[in-house]
Amino acid sequence: MSRSVRVVWDDRLLSYDFGPGHPLAPVRVELTMALARELGVLDKVELTGCGPATDDELALAHRRDYVAAVRRVSATGAPDLACGLGTADNPSFAGVHDASALVAGATLAAARAVWTGEAEHALNIAGGLHHAMPAAASGFCVYNDPAVAIAWMLSQGAERIAYVDVDAHHGDGVQAIFYDDPRVLTISLHESPRTLFPGTGLPSETGAEVSAVNVALPAGCSDAGWLRAFHAVVPPLLREFRPEVLVTQHGCDGHALDPLTHLMLSLDGQRRSYAALHALAHETAGGRWLATGGGGYELVRVVPRAWSHLIAEAAGHPVEPGTPTPPGWRELVTERTGEVPPLNMTDGRDPEFPDFAGGYDPGDPIDRAIMATRKAIFPGHGLDPQP
Template sequence: MKNESVFVYNEHETTYKFNDEHPFNQKRLLLTVDLLRKAGALQDSQIITPRSATEEELARVHQPEFIEAVKALSEPSPASQWVESASRYGLDTEDTPYFALMHEVTSMVVGGSITAAETVMSGAAKRALHLGGGLHHALQSKGAGFCVYNDASAAIAHITEHYNARVLYIDTDVHHGDGVQWSFYSDPRVCTFSIHETGKYLFPGTGDVTERGEGEAFGTCVNVPVEPYTEDDSWLESFEQVLEPLIERFKPDIIVSQHGCDAHALDPLAHVHCSMRIYKEMPKLIRQWADRWCEGRWVALGGGGYDIWRVVPRAWSLLWLVMSDHPLIQRLEQEPLLSLPSGWLIENQAESPVDLPDTWLDQTDSWEPIPRREVIVEKNKKTVEIALLYVK
């Protein structure tokens, strides 16, 4: 019997590494896989090895000149003319500096997301998760925001080109999914939805509720920029109230979702104040919508997340538990403070610079109340009203 859900993974993807001090640390992949294995939730039979993307597949969403620059800057000692022009391609910044073998590993990341998309669209599985992907900030001719190539855009382009399918892209990263939005801003076959902290205060500064798409695609771009210090209830309400009617109107053939988990209160790079609860409830909603509208077809990707010890392994594991129908997700409904596997805690606490939480979900009773909660909730409600103007 085939797996209904597959896990696209290759440990080599952890070599996507800018430098030792950079906040983008793919050790989080290893920690997540280790947690899932110790919880008995990931079997070898569920894992698919990604392939590398071809240059033709990269060229669907990136300019040939940019691909050439990435390849040249991936050399152990790049030629001086490429080093001098790195700024032109966004590859000399503190956020996204070029590194050796950058093209090779990022091509594998793109290939992993295309592998996930092809697995689902071909009918080999209903759902596929590729946590190494979700690099949603890369633009046609520029790297940005820790992202070199845009694997999410490449996977969506693969789906539209090979299957002529209608794709709903859902981005739950705390940073706006700008690269994917601009890739399909005038393509009516792709609807992009992003819920993120308002760009008034956070990179990349885009994602205003007034960004709607253009031409025939007007209305197929929807943004919900939430206020700093938004908490679980307001985040989930904003998410569900906009997406429910959007899906009903757009009628996608497949959902592709990006699961940055940096909207958590412990994430060091943003200001949204959610708990692990949204990372249990949000994928449940996406799965329900995929089952209702897309015959179950759902591709999920990773994304941001910079508390690699306390947040990312739990959030990404919850996503897989929902995707794979693991009994742990039902247990969490009855036992919200269910303990994490003791073996995982003991093994990783020795290396972690912070105390690890010992439960799957957060014990939020001990958290300090957020000031101005009512004002934040009301501002988010108004944003939802504007977002819905061209949806219903």
């Protein structure tokens, strides 16, 4: 299905590190790359390096005075609460600008590859920092790398870009940056803001021209309900919008083992979403697909396996679910974390879901969430909200 696939990586990406005990531990990305390498997944892609985003590039999505403030914090490590650095979520540290600009630069490198045709698909698994706002750090995110990449493609002449965010947390920063720009369709499927940070992402948040789409799912939602909601909302909108590029954020914190959220997805359900988005990139965006990582705080059993599956899916060589994890990787897990590694690449689930086209059940909270989004959004795109 795929032609050329590029994974952007630099070991310096591990310097995006808020310190011991912080949920966004860089070991999760280190273990992902190690697992993908030992599984042979990286042999199926072109691995390329990157440099940091420049201040001018960051200014495509962020205020220049904010970038200057992050640089000042970076020089000393001293907090600056006015720009959101120095909080429990976003501790200040010396070098924070350099680390954050490199993450943005990696996603920009992926965007350039896709936009220029150097690669059909490109990924930055260290990216997906979707909470950063134009003038403030938020939710473990300093610079909003997906937004910077999208804004750069718009500056190059893109007229329609779709962004699909499957993180358990609402993609609020990307939505905010493009809320009044109908060239960007933002779609976020997330746990309800009534039970999870950042407290936004209701279906009523629709943007200037119905270009912001939010599916707020109830806590406890599992594979069947999540996949039902995804397929009831995402494919019809992408088929109607016909983006030139599909940008996706793959936070895997919707997994049942994640310590910060309340969704109940399995690794196998998440893998199904990767395959669906891959197919939609080919169907609706001419194959141009830029994918990033995102949230995910179960550092050993979830993140490395999930994103290794993502890279393999993008490469067109999916890893069979029952594949054993390599012994060398298991040894690395024990060495780096002291935890017991998973033995294979599956949670042992075979997710199935009833298609929403079969009918709407007003007594089902997931169906109510689906219908709230479809009623708020579909008419503005010439689509019927009814199944």
